Structures are given as structure tokens and as C-alpha cells.
Amino acid sequence: MTRSVYVTGIGRGDGRQVVELGVMELLTRQVDRVGIYRPLVHDAPDRIFELLRSRYRLAQDEGTVFGMGYEEAAALQAEQGQEALTARLVEGYLRVAESFETVLILGSDFADTNLPAELGVNARLANECGASVLAVIGGREQSAESVAAEVRNAHHAYTNLGCDVIALVANRVDPGEVEEAAELLRRALDVPVYVLPEEPALSAPTVSQIVEHLGAEVLLGDEAGLARDAMGFVFGGAMLPTFLPALTPGCVVVTPGDRADLIIGSLAAHSAGSPPIAGVLLTLDEKPGPDILALADRLAPGTPVIAVATGSFPTAAGLFTLDGKLGAGTPRKAETALGLFETHVDTAELTERFSVARSERVTPMMFEHALLERARADKRRIVLPEGGEERILRAAEVLLRRGVCDLTLLGDEAAIRKKAGDLGIVLDDPAVLVIDPQTSPLRERFAELYARLRAHKGVSFELAYDIVADVSYFGTLMVQEGLADGMVSGAVHSTAATIRPAFEIIKTRPDAAIVSSVFFMCLADKVLVYGDCAVNPDPDAEQLADIAVQAAGTAARFDVEPRIAMLSYSTGTSGTGADVDKVRTATELLRARRPDLLVEGPIQYDAAVSPTVAAAKLPGSPVAGQATVLIFPDLNTGNNTYKAVQRSAGAVAVGPVMQGLRKPVNDLSRGALVQDIVNTVAITAIQAQGDGQ
Template structure:
């Protein structure tokens, strides 16, 4: 029977979309096929379903998502009774449930529905669907005691109507009330009660939403600027010095269009990052001159300037009535919502209570979810040397909103702040360091000079070297000021990992540094090594790559079954290339007899059971290999790219292995999602690291290792 979860409420304004999104995130970590059902719907677009469909790549036909609209339901209930209404909705629910492993049910919204006793209707539908219930209670603007009483009453109501209440969620409470409310309710309710504080940015409309609601004209700005949240409204009328003092981070400046001084002043403040603003709204249908607009565009490229015909008073009334909504056009709000949910909900316990069996398939999305969850479970600090790069800042935005790890960005601090302001990335809790001016530079120079004295490096020379962002970031990792480093979006592989070879060096049990890619196929994750670092490893190095790759696979939940790839299988071929693979396989078996390994073996025999049955019958690896070791870089690099492009696989990596502390390289074509995943992997690699090392062996191990460009 399909498992289903019913998220419902007791009144409007509870912000339960945060909970619905959070529960969807949990479900998609466990299973591949999650369906969505909304029993009753209003006319017009369903913004939340559009968001779920976009974010989680749902293939469900939108026509199957809805039971019926509220008007039809109200008429049916009035004419033929509640039993008939429920019966039809149950039939439509089961039509969805047949096709999915689990269904998320989105309860009614208590918003002008004209349905009597809406709470009882939700409870009955949940029971008829066989769904467990998560009631959500809104606490915005209410005193703590009132919120506690309402939560207890909501539990009694749903429990008294026979519902299987999984947990309670109290949402949008004042931040200072969150802890005492949670403590009191945990002692008074028989199920977990998660209490989420109000986050103003979730209710804040974006500039794009304001533009649409007011019928405004976009004078300046780009899509990124229009996506900014308007966290506050500052109305311009004062003289410029007093006006600048009134600006707040993320505010939308509302001013008559003929106040060019305020427009330029606000954009200049944004450009300086003191403070970054959401944009400027011009009233009275007035616009500054073309010369002023040209200056404005240069001061703060991308920052929106929009214009409305009305004056400031009616515009203000409309603005204060607006509230931001989660939808497919506000992906950053979704990241904020998920971060809020994951910080304040015991997701592991809730997932256990949901009792959703994990799917045998592992999709790319499931793997990516698991990375973020693992990284968040034991928080680490990752340094990003490319702090002014747009993709890095956008990735930092996601990581901050999702509360994945702590970050340090390197580069010119003012340049980072300005770029972040232009992108509306909030870096208030992020460490920013300029290696050129940092007080750490002298100490790092002495450290590097001592490490490289055998190469004739003096402190004076080292002082220049450590100003390089990659060297500085690597020294932060070495000195314990960061747990890992990710670079390479605008630097070569050599520039990224050479400092690690010189400073961090290899683990005592690793001969060389190598790499793997996690290849996320439609239904499983494979590990490919080495596709990025070692051009032509010998048998001993190839064996080391296999052992390291098996350990990396296990670290990330992939059971290692190693295939040592070649152009022949078993004893069918001979020659230097095959002999190298055969010798490497023998070395792994001798040193690590517990590992499952086969080689030499061809790719098709490694992954396809029917081929394996013919070529290597009885093998415990053939046909089900999960770790595939390529004989050289040429083969590995081309194969991973071919699979990525031809099979539509998501390639996560390269992930470096063999270093004593984690440093990872990015492709220079890396997407924002690639950077997010790599940072999460780096954070995970640094969790419970093996601190033991043998300095002499590590130093010798990297001598002469070649670096690809």
C-alpha cells in the first residue's frame, strides 16, 4: 500500500508551505517516485505545486494533482452531502497513489473556502486516504501562551477525530519565544512538536513580485536584481544625509522620480555595500534624466529601478499589503525555507516516524540530498579562495540558506561585498579575508618557508607566495583555521592542488593523490577513478587508486565492488597494458583481501549482468561493479564525459583523495550546483579525519607527481 503524509492546518496564515516543502525534501531523499495530491484547489495557478514540480523534477501530470476546486466541492457538499464529496476525493487520491511509492497530500488552506468545519473535513480525508497527519499551527503575532494552547488544541482535535498524528509543527513564532514554546510543548504532547521561528525574508515580496502587483515599469535592472527580497521599505523625502542614515539592508527605496539625488545616493550606498538595497521604486510617473540613469546603471549594475504612476501614499498602502510567496520563480526563498525547516526539525526522527522504506534506486537528486544532510550533521568550515567569482557567491548563498557549513571567502573584501550586494547574497555570517592584507600573512610566510626550505624558499619569497588565494586557503586548512578547501572555477587544476601537494601532502597510507567522480545515473551511483589527476599510473599506483576509491565510495554510502578496467576480461588478453591492470588487481587482493575486486575486466562485463554471466560467470563483482578504475587518464576522462553527455548522468567531482586534509578541484565550467555539491563533499571528507601522518613518507610520496593543467 502506498504511504501518504497529509500536511494540514487549523487556520490560514500558518506558512505551512515551509513544512510542505520540507516534508517533500525528506521524502525525495528516500524514494524516487513521490506523488502530490491536493484535494481542493482555488482557481488560478498552484504556486506551490509549480515549485515542487520544478525543484524535484516531478513528471506527474498536473491534471492528476487536484481533486476538485472549492466551488465544485461546496456545491457538491450542499447538494449531496459530505459523504459523496469525500467518496469522490478518495477515488481521485487512489488514482494518484497507484502510480507512486509515497504521496504528499496538501490539505485545504482555510482561505474563503465556504466549507463548514474544514478541520473535520481534513481529518476525515486523511483517515480515508490512510495518511498520517502533520498539523501546522501559525504563531505570528501571538503571545507564547496562546500559541502553546492552540497547538495543544490542534493536536486534540486531529487526534480526537481518529488521525494518526505524526508530529506537530508550530510555525512563524517570535524568535525569542521559540525555545520556551518548544520546551513546554515537548512536555505536554505525546508526539514531537517542532517550533519554527518567523523568517521575515520568506514573507518579503521580491522586487519582481512588487513590479507585477503594482503594474510597474522596469527602468533599470536584470533578472537577478528583480529576484531580490524587499525586506523593508524606506520612503525618501528627507535631505540626502538623513536619507542615507535611514537605509536598511535589503530595503526598497520609494521616492518621487524627480529626486535624482536620492536615487544616486541609494545606488551609491548599495555599490559600497553600506547597506545593500533591494532596489528603487520611483513614484509620480517621473524618471530621472538619461544622464542620471546612465550613472545609476554604472553605479550598481543589475540593481532594479522601477516606476509607477501613483504617488507615494497609495503606493505604500499597496506595498504593505503584499506578502512574498514560495513559487518556482523564487528558488532562493525555497532554499531559505528548507534551511529553516532543517535547522529546527529533527529530520532524522521525523523520517523514521514517516516509516518510508528507502528505495532500492539511488537517483541523482537522492544522492545530492544525502550529501547536504551528511555535511550538515557535523558542521565544518570550508574555505573558497575564489570569493569574487559569481558562481562561487551564488553557491555560497545556497550553502548559507541551507545551513550546510561555515564558509570563508578569500579575495579583496570590498570587491566581494560589492559583488555579493549586486547578487543580493547575504554574507553577514561569512568570514571574508583578503590574503594581501591579512594579519595571518606573516605567520603563513614563515610556515611555508619552513616547509619548503629544502627547495631554497626564503621567508621573503614565501611572503609573496602566500598572498596567492590558493596557497593562503591551503595554509588555512593546514593550520586548522578551515577544515577543507574548494577552488578551481577560475583556476587550473595545477594551481588548485599544487599548494596541497607542497603543504598538506599525502596520507601515510597513500602513495599518490588521485581523484574520483561520482557518476549519478538514473537509478544508481557509480564511482569512477582516476579521471582527473594521474596520466599513466603504474601497477602500484593503480592499486593505490583502487583502494582509495573504494574507501571514498564507502564514505559516501556506495558499497565498493571494484572493477579494474581493461580492453580484455579475465585471461583473454595479454600485453603491457593488460598486464599492468592484472598486476594492480593482484596487489589489491594481497594488501586488502576483504575488498571485492575483479580485473582485468571490460566495462560491459563490469556493469551488465547478462554480459558478466557469459564472460565471468560466478564473479561477485562482474555485472554489479560500483567502483570502476580506469587504466589511464585518457580512458577515464573521456569515458566519464561520454557517460555524462550521452547517458544524461550527473557527474559530481573530481573529488581528490589521498591528501591528509581535503582540498577539492572544480571544473572551470562548474555550475552552481556542482560547487554546492563539492563543498558538501569536502565538508564530509573533513568529518572525523584521520589525523595520524608520517611527514617523511608524505613528503616523499608527492615528489615528482605530475599535475595536469
């Protein structure tokens, strides 16, 4: 039976989209197929549905998502009554519920809806759909006592109408009132109440939204620049020496288009990082000449310069009525919203109250959700040596906004902060450190340590002093010395450059013969573990057995029950030859070393993963047809297979994940996407949470 959650409110301006996004995140961690239903919708494209569809890769037919428009609903209610309206809207819900394990219902928005007794309409729909209610109450510019009273009133209103209220959220509360409001509500109600503070980055419009709202012309700026949040507005009229100190991080400079001094001065300040601005808005239908624009573009590449025809006063009036909005075009705001939700909501408690049964299938998205959730539960510090690389900075922003871990970025601090500023990323979070190995006081300490470790190789202090300035060595030494819990690199460095310092400094675990790697292969309905596809070119039988033991431990650590297939071109006793014999010997060694593990080998790939083939080739095997850990006989086979499955089956490959080191260091593909980096950092943080890897 479909279990549904109805997110609703009591009035406009409650910032409910944050909660809708957070609830969707929790539901998709539990079940494979979540449907969306919005009973009532305005004519314009629905921003929150577009966001959910793009973020969670929804395949739902858009025609099933919406019940009817508000005007049609008001007319139907006026002509035929509440019962007729409710019946029509419930029909729409039932069509969605037929196809999905659970449904997230998005209540009406209380904005220009022309529906009388709108709260009652939402309550009735929730009841008729058999949905539990999560009510959101806006608390902007209210005292703690007022917020608590509004929440109590909302609870009484929905429960008196027969609703199953599983939780309430007070949103957009003044940060100074959050603690007191939460304390008042803990004593007042018998259901969970979560209090979320006002987050300026969510209400700040992006430069792109300003362009759309004002009908502005974009003179300069790239996609990343237009995605920056406008954290404030500074109106320019003074002379440059007086004007520059008024600039604030993330502001939009608003000035007449003929003030070339303020335009160039603002962009020069941005280029110097003091402070990074969101962009420049020119008024009065005045535009700089081509020479000024060319200079502006060289000073701050990508930074938006936009122009409007109106004067400063009407422009200001338009800006101050503009609120930032979550949507498919604002992925960074979505990360901020989720970080806010996950910080202030007891997600484990709320998930339990949903009473949604977890799917047996494990989709790539569910696996990725689980990684972030586990990393967040016991935060660690991860060092990223490639601190000035764009993908690393974008991944760092996601990790920080979601509260996944603390970070240390390595590289030239001024260059990193300038690059971050150009991308609209503000690195003022106390959870992130920026360290330049060239100038860090740690360099001498690390040189002494490295010289001692490599003295048998003739490494002097002077040579070590040069070596440890390399970001890969410096990051590895931070991990070795406990100044970071793990390291992730490889976005621009080779695998050798990433893992060689780990071999020299961190070394292998006492119970590991070699360092090896695995990939988590996230297929449509399950997660498989492939090893070793990245490190060891031609392992012998003993090394293969060791790789299998390590891979089984890694799989179990990430909730994949290990059933090990030792792969070969032959299954069972059907083939002979040196390659098959190596795998057969490795299987025997593995069984002797770990009799508790389920192992089959030699076995062909199809017999390992296909129940039909397994029934013909190895009937009765506890592994054949249901293997979860697949050990390849050599790097050539493993690397080609994982890439073939990744491309042909649309699998998400997470890794390589290094195993066998005393402390976690992981390598990235040089083609890694931002989400790949986020996943790898989360895995590294989880590895660092326990003694074993």
C-alpha cells in the same frame, strides 16, 4: 502499499509552505518516486506545486495532481453532501497512489474556500486516504502560552476525528517566544511538536513580486536584481544628507521619480556597500531622463529601478499588504525555508515517524540530499579561495541558508561584499568570514611556515611572503594550520593551481602512494565511483592498485559498497599486451594488499556493469555485472568515459573528489554549476569529519 503524509492546518496565514517543502525534502531522501496530491485548489496556478515540481524534477502528470476547485467542491458538498465530496476527492488520491511509492497530500488552505467545517473535511480525507497527519499552526504575533494552547487544540481536534497525528509544527512564532513555547509543548503532548520562528526573509517579497503586485514598469535591473528580497521600505522625501542614514540593508527606496538626488544617492550608497539596497521604486508616474538612468546603471549594474503611476500613499498601502511567497520563481526563498525547517525540526525523528521504507534505488537527488544531511550533522569550516566569483557566492548562500557548513571566503573584502550586494546576497551570517590574504595578519605567519616547508627548494621568507598572498596558497595554509577543515577551488583557477599548493604543503597520507581522484557518477538508479579521471595521466600497476584502494575507501565513506572492476579492453584471460598486463598486475597487487575487497580484473566496462554480459563472459564472478567502483587504466580513458556517460546517459557527475591527501582539498570544473559547487563543498566537509578520506 503507498504510505502518505497529509500536511494540513487549522487556519490561514500559517506559512505552511515551509513545512510542505521540508516534508518533501525528507521524503525524497527516502524514496525515488514521491507523488503530489492537492485535493482542493484555487483557480490560479498552484505556487507550491510549481515549486516542488521544479525543485524535485517531478515527472508527474499535472492532470493527476489536483482534485477539484473550491467552488466546485462547495457546490458538490451543498448538493450531494459530504460523502459525495469525499468520494470524489479520494478517487483522485487513488489515481496518484497507484503510481508512486509515497504521496505528499497538501491540505486545503483555509483562505476564501467557502467550505463549512473545513478542518473536518481535511481530517476525513486524511483518514480515507490512510494518511498520517502533520498539522501546522500559525503562531504569528502570539505569546508562547497562546501558541501552546492553539497547538493543543489542533492536536485534540484532529485526534478526536480519528486522525493519526504524527507531529505538529508551530510556525511563524515570535523568535523571543520560541524557547518558552517549545518547553510548554514538550510537557503537554505525547507526539513531537516543532516550533519554527518567524523568518523575515520569507515574508519579504522579492522585487519581482513587487513589480507584479503593483503593475510596475522595470526601468533598470537584471534577473538577479529582481530576485532580491525587499527586507523593508524607506520612503524618501528628505534631503540627501538626512535621507542616506535611514537606508537599511536590503531595503527598497520609495521616492518620487523626479528626485534624482535620492535615486543616484541611494545607488551610490549601494555601490559602496553602505548599505546594499534591494532596489528603487519611483512614484507619481515620474521617470528620470536617459542621462540619469544611464548614470544609475553604471553606478549599480543590475540593481532594479521600477516605476508606478500612483503616489506614495497608495503605493505604500499596496506594499504593506504584500507578503513574500514561496514559488518556483523564488529559489533563494526555498533555500531559506529549508534551512529554517532543518534547523528547528528533528528531521531524523520526523522521518522515522513517516514510516516510509527507503528505496533500494539511489537516485542523484537522493545522493545529493544525503551529502547535505551528513555535512550538516557535524558542521565543518570550508575555505573558498575564489570568494568574489558569482557562482561561489551563490553556492555560499545556499550552504549558509541550509546550515551545511561554515565558510571562509578569500579575496578583497570590499569587492566581495560589493559583488554579494549586487547579487542580493547579505554576508552578515556569523558562520561566514571574509579574509583578504593581501592584508591579513596571517600572511606573515604563513610566509614563515611556507619558507620552512620549501627551504630545500631555496624559498626565502621574502619570496614566501609574495607566494602566500595567492588565494590558493593562503587557503591551503589555512587548512594545514587548522583554521579551516578543507578547501574547494577551481571555478576560475586551473586544476594545477588548485592542487599544487596541496602537494607542497599538505602532502599525501602515510598510507597513500599518490594523490588521485574519483567522480561519483549518479545514474538514474544507482551511484558508481569512477577513478582516476582527473589527476594521473598514466599510472603504473602499483599506482593503479593504490588508486583502487583509495577509491574503495572513498566509496565506502559515502555509503557505496565497493565492488572493484579493474578496467581494460580485455576481460579475464582473453587478451594480451602491455596495457592488459598492467591491469592484470595491478589486480594481483590489489588482491594481495587488500584481500578483503571484492575485485575483478582485467574486465571490460560492459562486463563490469551489465549482468547479461557478465553472465556470458565471467559467470559466477561476485563483481562482474554489479561493479560499483570502476578503475580506468589511464586518464585518457577515464576522462573521456565519464564525460560520455555524463552527457549520453544524463548522469550527474559529482567531483573530482581528491583522495590521498592528509587533509581535504577538492577541485572544481571551471564549468561547475552552483549545485556542483554545493555538492563538492558538502563532500569536502564530510571528508573533514573523520580521520580518513
